[in-house]
Amino acid sequence: MSGRLRGEAAGALLAGLGAVFLALAVGAGLILATGRDPAAAYLALFGGALGSPDRIAFAFNKATPYVLTAVGVALCFRAKVINIGGEGQIALGGLAAAWVALSVPLPAGALVPACLAAGAAAGALWAGLAALIRLWRGVHEVLCTLLLNFIALLLVAEALKGDLGETGAGFPQSPLLPAGAWLPRLTGTMHLGIGLAAVAAVLGSVYLWRTTFGFRLRLVGASRAAAVYAGVSPARTLVSVMLIAGGLAGLAGGIEVLGVHRRLIEGFSNGLGFTAIGIALLAGASPLAALPAGLLFGLLEAGALAMQRQVGVPSSLVPIIQGLTMVFVLCALGLRARRGGA
Amino acid sequence: MAPDDGSGAAPMLEMLGISKAYGTVQANRGVDLTVRRGEILGLLGENGSGKSTLMKILFGMVRPDDGRIVLKGQRVEIRSPADARRAGIGMVHQHFMLAEAMSVLDNVLLGLPGKGAWPDRRAAAEELARASRAYGLDLDPDAAVESLSFGMRQRVEIVKLILGGAELLIMDEPTSNLSAPEVGALLAILRRFAGEGRSVVFISHKLGEVLELCDQVVVLRDGAVAGRRPVAGTDRADLARLMVGRAMPAVPAAPAGPPGPVRLAADSLTTGGPGIALSAVSLDIRAGEVLAVAGIDGNGQTELAEALAGLRPARGRVRLDAEDLTGRGPAARLAAGLAYVPVDRGGTSLVPGMTVAENLALRDVARPPFSRRAWLDGEAFRERARERIAAYGIRCAGPAAPARSLSGGNQQKIVIAREIGRGPRALVAVQPTWGLDPGATRFVQDAIRALRAAGGAILYVSAELEEVLEMGDRVAVLHAGRLSRPVRRAQLDLVRVGLLMAGDRDAWAPEAERLAA
Numbered sequence: 001m002s003g004r005l006r007g008e009a010a011g012a013l014l015a016g017l018g019a020v021f022l023a024l025a026v027g028a029g030l031i032l033a034t035g036r037d038p039a040a041a042y043l044a045l046f047g048g049a050l051g052s053p054d055r056i057a058f059a060f061n062k063a064t065p066y067v068l069t070a071v072g073v074a075l076c077f078r079a080k081v082i083n084i085g086g087e088g089q090i091a092l093g094g095l096a097a098a099w100v101a102l103s104v105p106l107p108a109g110a111l112v113p114a115c116l117a118a119g120a121a122a123g124a125l126w127a128g129l130a131a132l133i134r135l136w137r138g139v140h141e142v143l144c145t146l147l148l149n150f151i152a153l154l155l156v157a158e159a160l161k162g163d164l165g166e167t168g169a170g171f172p173q174s175p176l177l178p179a180g181a182w183l184p185r186l187t188g189t190m191h192l193g194i195g196l197a198a199v200a201a202v203l204g205s206v207y208l209w210r211t212t213f214g215f216r217l218r219l220v221g222a223s224r225a226a227a228v229y230a231g232v233s234p235a236r237t238l239v240s241v242m243l244i245a246g247g248l249a250g251l252a253g254g255i256e257v258l259g260v261h262r263r264l265i266e267g268f269s270n271g272l273g274f275t276a277i278g279i280a281l282l283a284g285a286s287p288l289a290a291l292p293a294g295l296l297f298g299l300l301e302a303g304a305l306a307m308q309r310q311v312g313v314p315s316s317l318v319p320i321i322q323g324l325t326m327v328f329v330l331c332a333l334g335l336r337a338r339r340g341g342a
Numbered sequence: 343m344a345p346d347d348g349s350g351a352a353p354m355l356e357m358l359g360i361s362k363a364y365g366t367v368q369a370n371r372g373v374d375l376t377v378r379r380g381e382i383l384g385l386l387g388e389n390g391s392g393k394s395t396l397m398k399i400l401f402g403m404v405r406p407d408d409g410r411i412v413l414k415g416q417r418v419e420i421r422s423p424a425d426a427r428r429a430g431i432g433m434v435h436q437h438f439m440l441a442e443a444m445s446v447l448d449n450v451l452l453g454l455p456g457k458g459a460w461p462d463r464r465a466a467a468e469e470l471a472r473a474s475r476a477y478g479l480d481l482d483p484d485a486a487v488e489s490l491s492f493g494m495r496q497r498v499e500i501v502k503l504i505l506g507g508a509e510l511l512i513m514d515e516p517t518s519n520l521s522a523p524e525v526g527a528l529l530a531i532l533r534r535f536a537g538e539g540r541s542v543v544f545i546s547h548k549l550g551e552v553l554e555l556c557d558q559v560v561v562l563r564d565g566a567v568a569g570r571r572p573v574a575g576t577d578r579a580d581l582a583r584l585m586v587g588r589a590m591p592a593v594p595a596a597p598a599g600p601p602g603p604v605r606l607a608a609d610s611l612t613t614g615g616p617g618i619a620l621s622a623v624s625l626d627i628r629a630g631e632v633l634a635v636a637g638i639d640g641n642g643q644t645e646l647a648e649a650l651a652g653l654r655p656a657r658g659r660v661r662l663d664a665e666d667l668t669g670r671g672p673a674a675r676l677a678a679g680l681a682y683v684p685v686d687r688g689g690t691s692l693v694p695g696m697t698v699a700e701n702l703a704l705r706d707v708a709r710p711p712f713s714r715r716a717w718l719d720g721e722a723f724r725e726r727a728r729e730r731i732a733a734y735g736i737r738c739a740g741p742a743a744p745a746r747s748l749s750g751g752n753q754q755k756i757v758i759a760r761e762i763g764r765g766p767r768a769l770v771a772v773q774p775t776w777g778l779d780p781g782a783t784r785f786v787q788d789a790i791r792a793l794r795a796a797g798g799a800i801l802y803v804s805a806e807l808e809e810v811l812e813m814g815d816r817v818a819v820l821h822a823g824r825l826s827r828p829v830r831r832a833q834l835d836l837v838r839v840g841l842l843m844a845g846d847r848d849a850w851a852p853e854a855e856r857l858a859a
Contacts (some may be wrong), residue, residue, distance in 0.1 A: 050360070
């Protein structure tokens with residue numbers, strides 16, 4: 001299967017790279033239209049993202065929640081499960097991690113793993129709840145995962161108004177977490193998260209292509225009737241893939257809280273979960289390709305401010321390029337589907 | 343019936359020197375095809391012989407590499423199905439192109455060219471009523487298409503094309519899903535259509551229908567014309583030889599082995615909806631025996647097979663040798679030695695998007711050699727695939743080829759290789775030769791006979807009486823969810839089987855007595 005595995009990731013990357021180049025080309029047109037030099041702008045953008053170890057660390061930190069969440073969403077796509085609940089799963093993961101850090105007395109070495117485990121568990125539970133609603137009440141997972149996002153965000157806000165909130169702070173946030181709960185850093189500002197994300201991307205790919213679980217997941221995605229015929233339960237597959245995706249998103253939320261903010265802040269999830277869906281698409285639903293795709297988005301965001309500062313091109317060009325990338329990826333998917341159907 | 347070719351008028355259609363290659367595969371090579379006015383032309387050929395490609399070229403779905411198309415003496419370029427329809431060519435696909443939620447009349451309106459946004463419903467309704475009478479279609483213009491049977495939907499397709507001005511109808515395997523009376527009605531409709539100076543291309547595997555309906559037969563083999571015959575001057579053996587390039591060996595009479603012990607037994611299987619409800623179906627099949635189940639499609643065949651395979655909840659008991667399978671799921675029944683070949687190859691027994699190797703392992707991945715604990719063994723997948731490809735003569739590019747790239751016959755070989763290659767104790771097969779050409783049909787039937795010789799107990803479900811008689815040691819009839827008493831083939835009364843299939847009340851009365859006893 002290793003040939004398949006590599007071929008899969010390579011195919012996804014090729015379509016993705018094409019989309020990225022097209023998006024950058026259209027972006028260059030937009031920069032020209034504002035009367036600036038696209039070459040200088042892109043040089044500033046990538047220079048800003050890669051110019052110093054600190055900038056690279058910033059890009060990697062940005063990419064971490066993208067990669068983790070996108071790996072889970074990609075696995076869901078493989079089972080034809082459309083999970084758009086990453087946002088809420090991240091938020092609750094962060095909430096659970098912060099709660100453990102602030103409320104559970106644990107020795108320093110055990111605190112970080114406990115917080116991250118709590119975050120992953122909270123995300124998994126939230127996604128599992130969506131799966132159960134789907135199974136028991138027949139509500140499509142797009143609806144329940146989407147709506148559960150809002151509930152999760154409100155739960156975070158509510159927790160910050162109550163026991164978890166910092167008294168006297170002007171903003172809904174928790175007190176600073178105890179230092180023992182901070183995620184260890186690899187360099188000056190780069191935290192451990194990107195390492196975990198890389199491991200998740202590799203393990204996700206191995207799970208998908210080299211285990212019986214992954215085979216069943218792909219089978220359910222390819223044909224429900226064939227899965228039932230092969231003795232595979234689509235319901236069990238739905239629940240398990242949602243638990244995995246929710247766990248990864250919850251882990252991402254915990255990492256954001258422990259590694260970036262070091263406290264729980266209202267709105268810290270900030271659309272990460274939604275962007276991750278696009279990254280999973282850009283990666284062609286390949287868990288391994290989610291790593292470069294997530295890193296690319298992290299790099300673009302890390303360089304945005306430098307571009308604005310140095311060349312005067314507004315940093316909002318970056319979300320435009322990200323959006324265009326998705327559009328072109330979807331075009332490629334549409335083309336491939338049409339060619340496959342002919 | 344005689345084709346109107348002496349009048350000097352140009353033929354309806356001439357396809358000249360048509361060639362088309364897909365990569366290294368030459369799908370059509372220099373094919374010439376002439377259809378005269380008023381003629382019904384049978385187009386015969388095994389799967390993969392190039393029939394579909396040729397018709398797709400005629401209908402504008404595929405562009406030929408070489409060749410010309412001449413319609414009524416005029417050279418035409420057909421670049422799209424829309425071009426084809428404008429030129430008066432209509433195609434009835436195996437999968438209908440109907441809006442299911444809409445009425446018959448609305449579907450006809452959708453098919454009319456150039457009526458703009460405000461079609462004249464009343465005029466169309468009158469035309470539909472006239473055509474319905476003229477061709478004996480018996481269509482209710484206000485019925486929703488989704489409420490119609492397969493045969494009636496086909497008539498909607500045909501009348502849509504007739505009213506749209508089609509002068510040449512392409513019928514792609516139109517009788518695959520029809521009951522015998524429906525086939526008769528369809529043939530009558532096509533004859534009437536051709537009788538008005540229009541033409542039909544009738545694509546089929548079924549030699550009998552081609553001989554009954556058509557005026558001329560063209561046989562394709564390996565993408566080229568293997569022969570053209572007036573129907574009057576040919577017979578089954580001749581056509582079969584042209585199709586496969588050799589004479590078909592006669593079917594050997596199945597040797598009557600000594601009856602073994604009962605292997606597969608079902609007692610009072612009863613199901614609720616959806617679908618046809620089975621009512622107290624009991625059967626037992628001995629080792630080395632084939633119980634063939636006849637019946638018109640949709641009388642509980644799928645339901646019976648799924649209840650046996652554990653895919654459909656049912657009351658009653660199922661036993662395989664000494665093992666009670668009642669209440670067990672499909673995986674447990676499979677593990678006990680019950681193989682199942684369902685009718686739907688496109689999405690149930692085979693996954694087109696997965697590779698040949700994966701499809702060969704489809705129901706066995708959780709067991710060695712394909713996996714140890716939860717880890718897949720990729721080498722075992724490839725190894726098994728190479729071995730099965732060789733043993734079953736599966737024509738494909740290799741273990742990693744996607745199953746969708748194979749022809750229907752080779753896809754079914756994958757299913758058969760998987761289900762029978764496992765060495766099951768019992769096999770439930772529903773229409774395992776559906777849509778296969780004669781060569782592939784023989785292959786599948788021989789594999790099932792080999793399982794029988796090895797002591798397997800086989801339930802063989804088919805809608806074709808010919809096949810039931812060929813395969814079954816005993817024959818039973820399924821009608822409206824009830825199974826008749828199985829009868830040894832030697833004692834079979836064909837008239838009675840026909841009456842049972844048609845649901846005749848008097849024929850079924852003794853069956854009810856037996857069930858009550």
